[in-house]
Amino acid sequence: MWPWSELGLESTDDVRAIKKAYARLLKQTRPDEHPEAFQRLHQAYKDALASAQPQYHQPAPTLAEPAPLESTKAAQEPSLASGLFQPLNHAEDKPPPNVDPFPGQPADETPFQPDNQPPDNKPFLDKTDGEPSYLKSAVIKLEQEPPPQIDIDTAKTVRGRKILQFVRGGRSTAAPPPIDSTPAAGYGLRILAFALDMLVIALVLIIGQFVWAKTMGNAGLPLWLAAPALYPLTALLCEGSRMQATPGKRLLGLKVVNPDLMPLSQLHNAGRFLVFVLTTALLWKGIWLINAFLHGRLLHDRISRSYVVHVRHLGG
Amino acid sequence: MTTIGIDLGTTNSACGVWTKDGVKLIPNRLGEILTPSVISLDTNNELIVGRGARQRLINHSDRTVATFKRLMGTDHTIFLGRMGFNATELSSLVLRSLKEDAEAYLEEPVSSAVISVPAYFNDNQRQATRQAAELAGLKVERLINEPTAAAITYGLHQKQEGMFLILDFGGGTFDVSLLEYFDGVMEVHASAGDNHLGGEDFVDAMVANVLAQNQLSRDTISALDLQNLYLQMEGAKRKLGPGQTLTLTLGKKTIEFEVTQDWFIEVCTPLLLRAKTPIERALRDGKIPVSSIDDVILVGGSTRLAPFRSMVGRMFGRLPSCHIDPDTVVAMGAAIQAGLVMRDEALDDVVLTDVCPFTLGTAVANEPYDRDLSYLPIIERNCVVPISIVRRLFTASHNQSVVRVNVYQGESPDIKKNIFLGEIKVRVPKGPKGDEAVDVRYSYDANGILEVDVTVVSTGVNRQLVIERAPGALSDAEKQAARAKLAGLKFHPREGEENRMLVARAERLYESSLDHRREFVGKLLDHFHYALDRQLPHEIEQAQAYMKDMLNQMESENWF
Numbered sequence: 001m002w003p004w005s006e007l008g009l010e011s012t013d014d015v016r017a018i019k020k021a022y023a024r025l026l027k028q029t030r031p032d033e034h035p036e037a038f039q040r041l042h043q044a045y046k047d048a049l050a051s052a053q054p055q056y057h058q059p060a061p062t063l064a065e066p067a068p069l070e071s072t073k074a075a076q077e078p079s080l081a082s083g084l085f086q087p088l089n090h091a092e093d094k095p096p097p098n099v100d101p102f103p104g105q106p107a108d109e110t111p112f113q114p115d116n117q118p119p120d121n122k123p124f125l126d127k128t129d130g131e132p133s134y135l136k137s138a139v140i141k142l143e144q145e146p147p148p149q150i151d152i153d154t155a156k157t158v159r160g161r162k163i164l165q166f167v168r169g170g171r172s173t174a175a176p177p178p179i180d181s182t183p184a185a186g187y188g189l190r191i192l193a194f195a196l197d198m199l200v201i202a203l204v205l206i207i208g209q210f211v212w213a214k215t216m217g218n219a220g221l222p223l224w225l226a227a228p229a230l231y232p233l234t235a236l237l238c239e240g241s242r243m244q245a246t247p248g249k250r251l252l253g254l255k256v257v258n259p260d261l262m263p264l265s266q267l268h269n270a271g272r273f274l275v276f277v278l279t280t281a282l283l284w285k286g287i288w289l290i291n292a293f294l295h296g297r298l299l300h301d302r303i304s305r306s307y308v309v310h311v312r313h314l315g316g
Numbered sequence: 317m318t319t320i321g322i323d324l325g326t327t328n329s330a331c332g333v334w335t336k337d338g339v340k341l342i343p344n345r346l347g348e349i350l351t352p353s354v355i356s357l358d359t360n361n362e363l364i365v366g367r368g369a370r371q372r373l374i375n376h377s378d379r380t381v382a383t384f385k386r387l388m389g390t391d392h393t394i395f396l397g398r399m400g401f402n403a404t405e406l407s408s409l410v411l412r413s414l415k416e417d418a419e420a421y422l423e424e425p426v427s428s429a430v431i432s433v434p435a436y437f438n439d440n441q442r443q444a445t446r447q448a449a450e451l452a453g454l455k456v457e458r459l460i461n462e463p464t465a466a467a468i469t470y471g472l473h474q475k476q477e478g479m480f481l482i483l484d485f486g487g488g489t490f491d492v493s494l495l496e497y498f499d500g501v502m503e504v505h506a507s508a509g510d511n512h513l514g515g516e517d518f519v520d521a522m523v524a525n526v527l528a529q530n531q532l533s534r535d536t537i538s539a540l541d542l543q544n545l546y547l548q549m550e551g552a553k554r555k556l557g558p559g560q561t562l563t564l565t566l567g568k569k570t571i572e573f574e575v576t577q578d579w580f581i582e583v584c585t586p587l588l589l590r591a592k593t594p595i596e597r598a599l600r601d602g603k604i605p606v607s608s609i610d611d612v613i614l615v616g617g618s619t620r621l622a623p624f625r626s627m628v629g630r631m632f633g634r635l636p637s638c639h640i641d642p643d644t645v646v647a648m649g650a651a652i653q654a655g656l657v658m659r660d661e662a663l664d665d666v667v668l669t670d671v672c673p674f675t676l677g678t679a680v681a682n683e684p685y686d687r688d689l690s691y692l693p694i695i696e697r698n699c700v701v702p703i704s705i706v707r708r709l710f711t712a713s714h715n716q717s718v719v720r721v722n723v724y725q726g727e728s729p730d731i732k733k734n735i736f737l738g739e740i741k742v743r744v745p746k747g748p749k750g751d752e753a754v755d756v757r758y759s760y761d762a763n764g765i766l767e768v769d770v771t772v773v774s775t776g777v778n779r780q781l782v783i784e785r786a787p788g789a790l791s792d793a794e795k796q797a798a799r800a801k802l803a804g805l806k807f808h809p810r811e812g813e814e815n816r817m818l819v820a821r822a823e824r825l826y827e828s829s830l831d832h833r834r835e836f837v838g839k840l841l842d843h844f845h846y847a848l849d850r851q852l853p854h855e856i857e858q859a860q861a862y863m864k865d866m867l868n869q870m871e872s873e874n875w876f
Contacts, residue, residue, distance in 0.1 A: 023499035026667045032762050035702040042669070042700050 003051070006044035011051075018048045182261065182313045184296040185254050190308065194231075196248030201227040201234060232277050240269035253311050261314055264306055272304040279303070319428045319457050319658050320418050321650030323465070324407060324445065326385040326488030326514060327617065329353050330647035331414045331429075333422065334655025339469075339648045344417045345813045349644055351417070353410050356380035357396040363805050365413040368813060371820035375827055377543045381406060383516050386488045388448075389440035404444045405798055408451035409805075415454055428455040430654040432646050433764070434489040435461035435673050436509030436594075438725050439737050442764050451798055457657045459763045462486070463493030464504055464670055465649025466615040469640060471497035472652055472666060478610030483595070483636070484646070485624060486616035488514035492594045494602040494609075500665045506602035506698045507673035508594035515553075515618035518584050522549040525583045526573060530566055537567045544828070556580055556622065581623050588627050595631065601698040612636040615645050671698045672760045679722045679731045681712040691724065691731050694758045704759040708773070711753075715746045719754050721770050723781060740770050740779045815848060815856070818863050825870060833870070840866055 004011050007021045022045040031038040202224040209223045238246045244255040244263050256272070258264050264272065279299050280287055291298045301308060320342070322331045328350040332341045344351045346367060356369035357379050364372065372380045379397045387394075387403035394401055401409075411429075418426045431454075433445050442459055449456045463482040470476055477497050484491040491509035495502065523545055527533060534542060548562050552575040561574050599606065612628060614636045619625065628636050640648070656666060675697040679689040694707055711719065720741045726734025744752040753773040760766050768781035819841065826837040840863060847859035 019498050019501075023501045023667075026501055026669075027665060030667055031669055031700075031702055035704065038669075039700070039703060 003044035003047035006041060007048055009048070013052045015049065015052050018045065018052055022048075182307070182309050184301070185252075185308045185310055186296045187292060187294070187298075189252055189254065190291075190296065190298065193246065193248035193252050193254060196251055197231060197234065197246045198227050198248075200247045201230050205230075232273060232280075235276065236269065236273040239272070240264065240266055249308065254308050255311055255314065257307050257309060257314070259305065259307070261307075261309070268304070268306065272300065272306045275304045276300040317428070318418075318422055318424060318426050319430060319654040320415075320426055321430045321432070321465075321647060321652065321654040322411065322414055323432045323462070323644075323647035323650055324385065324410065324448075325353055325646075326383050326486055326516065327353060328487070328643060329410050329414060330644055331418055332644075332647045332651030333418065334651050334658070339651045339655075341644055341647060341651075342414075342418050342421045344414070345420070346817065349647075351410070351414060352382070353385060353407075354380060354382040355384075355396065355401075355406050355409050357399065357805075359397075361397070361399070361805060363409060364816070365410060368817040368820055371817060371824055374540065374543045374547060374824055377539050383488060386512065386516075389438065389444045399801075404448045405451065405802060407445065407448035408802060411449055411452035411454060412802075415452055427453070428457050430458045430460055430650050430657060431456055432460050432462045432465045432650045434484075434486075434509060434511065435463050435491040435493055435507040436489065436511050437764070438511075438674065438735055439764070439766050440735075441511075446765075447795070451795070451802060456763075458653060459765075460650055460653045461491070461493065461504075461507060461670060461673070461764070462489075462646050462649075463491045463507065463615065464495070464502075464668070465646045465653060466613065467493065467495040467497070467504075468502060468649040468652050468668070469645045470611075470613055471495075471502055474640070476611070479604060479608055481595075481598070481609050481612045481632075482615055483612065483619060483628065484615040485591070485618040485621075486514050487516050487618065488512070490514060490591055490594060490618075492598040494598050494604060500667065502666065502668045504668075504670045504700075505604060506598045507671055508597040508601065509673065510590060510594055513587060513590055515616075515621075517587055518553055518618070518621070519546060519549050521583050521587060522553065522580070525579075526564065527566075530569075530571065532566055541565055541567060553580070553621070584621075584623060588623060591624070591627070592631070606632065614638040615642050617643055669700055670762060672701050672703065672764070673697060674725050675727055676723070676725050676737075676758055676760065676766060677734075678707075678709075678724065678756060680709060689722075689731055691726075691729050691734065694756065695760055697727065701764075702759070702761045704757060706755050706757045708753050708755050710750045711744060711747070712749060714749045716749065716752070717743060717746050719744050719752075719770075719772075721754070721756055721768065723758075723766070723768050737766070738768070738781050740768060740781050742770050742772055742777055742779050744772050745774060814860065815844075818844065818860065818867070821867055822863070825867065829870075837870070 007018065007025065009017065009021050012018065022041070025041055026038075029037045029041055205224040205227060235246050238250075239256045242263070243250055244257065249255070256264060256269075258268060283290065283299075287299060294302070297307070318333060320331050320333045323329060329352075330341060330350050332339050334340075341349045343349055344366060348367070351366040352370040354366065354369040354373060356364040356372045356376060358364060358376075359379075369380055370382070373382060378395075381394050381396060381401075384394060384403045384406045388407065389403075391402060394403075394406065411431075415426055415429075429449060431445060431449055433442055437445070445459060446456050463484045466482050466484060467480055470480060470482075479494070479496045482491075482493045482495060484493070489509060489511055490513040491507065493507045494505040496505060497503075523542075526545065526549070527537075537545075545564060545566070548564060552560060552562060556575070556577060561572055564571050564573050609632070612632050612634065614625070614628070615638075619636075619638065619642055625636065653668070656668070672695055675693045676695040677691055677693040680692045681689055692707070692709075694705055695703060709719070709721075718741050720739055722731070722739045723737040724731055724734040725737055728734050742754060744754065755771045755773060757769045757771070758766065759769070766781075769778065770780075771778045822837055822841050822844070826834055826841065829837060844859050844863050847855050850856075
């Protein structure tokens with residue numbers, strides 16, 4: 001696009017004229033009223049400026065690292081340091097403009113960056129040899145490793161306590177875990193799931209034995225009787241998989257989750273398995289009775305802090 | 317109907333209004349310009365906002381909360397007593413208090429406001445600020461970036477023209493903006509910032525250092541001791557000068573701790589170095605040579621820190637300016653912007669152009685490297701707003717039936733490191749890959765609010781982004797509930813505010829003193845209560861003045 005016609009100017013190097021023209025036109029095309037016309041005008045203005053002053057397209061200089069001063073140096077010059085901090089503390093009471101807040105230091109010693117000097121690769125902050133003494137107490141001890149960056153934006157999105165240290169007062173808690181508002185699957189459903197699992201395991205065993213007998217000859221004992229013993233193993237394998245449920249639970253739309261409604265970690269799942277085996281071995285038939293009174297949060301769920309919920313409560 | 321300008325800060329808030337004779341800052345019910353952003357709930361479930369609440373931070377720390385602005389845009393809940401609040405609700409309480417102060421001062425209803433937010437606030441945080449205002453019964457005319465507000469004050473109020481670099485170092489955020497003011501045009505060239513770097517972090521670092529030196533952790537000392545330690549460190553930070561000795565109570569032991577400048581500088585250097593990154597980025601993005609910057613302007617209370625000033629002095633080789641009170645300059649700018657929005661004739665010939673301080677983009681699968689999704693920037697950071705950009709994207713696999721557009725904010729090529737803002741799904745007709753296309757349009761307006769809109773090219777189906785579960789965002793039903801909850805809370809009656817503040821202050825002093833000092837404060841309190849009970853206005857006035865005088869003498873450090 002030809003910027004000059006948009007700005008109503010002849011091609012010029014006069015930055016002042018370009019700015020004047022832009023300012024005049026901008027007042028007729030306010031950004032909130034004519035967004036598209038404004039974008040065009042702004043682009044034309046930028047292009048015009050770029051052709052008028054090529055240095056605008058050079059990358060801006062990178063500010064130098066503050067020269068690594070040893071903190072011991074400051075310790076040797078305590079009077080200097082306090083000399084700096086004293087007037088600065090007073091400077092906070094709105095010093096009038098153009099009054100040097102450092103009395104005693106001639107103003108022309110302030111190290112202004114020389115104007116019009118092209119931004120070269122030698123950052124001006126390295127030129128610290130001639131710096132006035134009061135700037136020396138800007139003691140920045142530069143560590144070699146980069147400053148610790150707290151990755152707050154990540155921390156914020158993870159529910160946890162990390163961010164809460166930034167708030168003072170109040171009893172700050174994270175939002176309650178989503179499991180609190182998610183109902184557990186009922187006992188009846190869990191029994192049904194268990195029965196279905198038994199059926200599935202027994203079926204697999206029967207078919208397996210049938211195939212075995214066809215190819216290798218009869219094995220004798222009805223193998224499906226081993227189904228109850230295989231149940232915990234099935235649970236361990238299936239609930240730790242991406243299915244998050246035994247076949248019976250899956251058929252009924254149940255899933256095993258942690259308090260954040262996420263899949264269990266392998267370790268968590270192994271813990272759940274262990275708790276299940278131990279409680280069952282310890283209480284044997286009593287476990288049926290106890291679980292009947294636990295509102296669907298069965299003994300091993302409770303101990304292992306895992307949850308069995310219906311997928312419709314998981315929100316997709 | 318008036319529009320006021322509000323600076324809703326991490327530590328302090330303030331508000332102002334544009335009048336025929338320029339900006340007027342509005343004093344609160346205590347006659348002060350700054351209202352600390354602190355909320356406390358007393359045992360009758362009555363709200364205390366501001367200085368009175370700040371006094372309660374120590375001895376009622378379980379019912380008082382400060383610096384909650386840092387949680388804006390998240391769904392964390394803070395409990396005051398038994399009631400839980402999120403940051404949006406807490407902010408709305410501060411806004412409500414400011415609104416009432418303004419109404420009392422202007423003697424007319426106030427229903428709309430211009431509110432300043434850190435330039436580097438993301439979309440979620442801006443939405444949360446908007447909702448806070450809505451809950452407080454204020455219509456948000458405009459969200460203005462804090463450095464921009466400061467620049468308006470310097471540019472319009474002081475009639476300075478030229479290129480400014482504004483460093484806004486507040487209680488919780490650090491913002492950098494590069495601006496130019498000429499011929500009635502206020503142009504922002506670049507903004508950058510660190511959302512989690514502020515004065516509170518310095519105090520935090522000091523506290524952490526003291527605890528580490530004594531082999532203690534936050535959990536091992538009581539909340540009361542911790543709050544005390546925070547306040548002592550805050551005071552030490554403000555008075556930083558020749559070494560001062562503090563007596564700290566840490567759990568069972570009491571130690572003498574000397575706060576020296578060297579120690580402070582050592583503790584704070586990592587934080588100061590973090591402040592350099594955004595300064596460099598703003599200069600690079602603005603493509604402005606350092607030599608053409610006419611003035612470096614300091615805004616925000618934390619810029620009073622001597623080491624910070626020295627660092628800035630070193631970086632630019634000149635002394636930064638701060639001839640307008642850095643605590644109120646943002647509120648003044650917001651008030652001027654409010655005047656601009658109302659198109660007051662005195663401001664009619666000023667136009668403000670701002671930029672989008674961060675990159676907004678989406679995730680795409682790039683062949684042949686489509687192992688992972690990669691980041692596709694759509695609106696590049698620091699381009700002038702309002703802006704609207706369309707990118708055409710194509711289906712990535714055969715028979716793809718749904719195109720999902722994820723909306724991200726951030727600079728990292730790794731999408732996981734960027735902030736996820738929301739997603740839109742649209743159905744597309746099935747076909748070979750690359751056959752179907754969607755036009756993704758990102759529009760970013762002057763308030764810093766993003767709109768994403770996706771159109772399927774072949775069918776013309778159009779979807780707009782509704783960020784469904786942005787953290788902290790409220791649905792309409794939740795908004796109603798929050799409004800009902802907040803409406804049930806009553807502010808303390810205005811008349812009693814000053815007295816209550818004095819009582820709270822004396823109580824705090826009583827708890828932190830010993831022996832005759834404590835006894836004396838006790839006597840003062842008795843005397844004051846006696847005067848209050850007699851309910852004779854002139855006696856109360858006298859007692860107030862005496863009490864204030866005495867308390868001021870006792871804590872010569874006036875950092876509350």
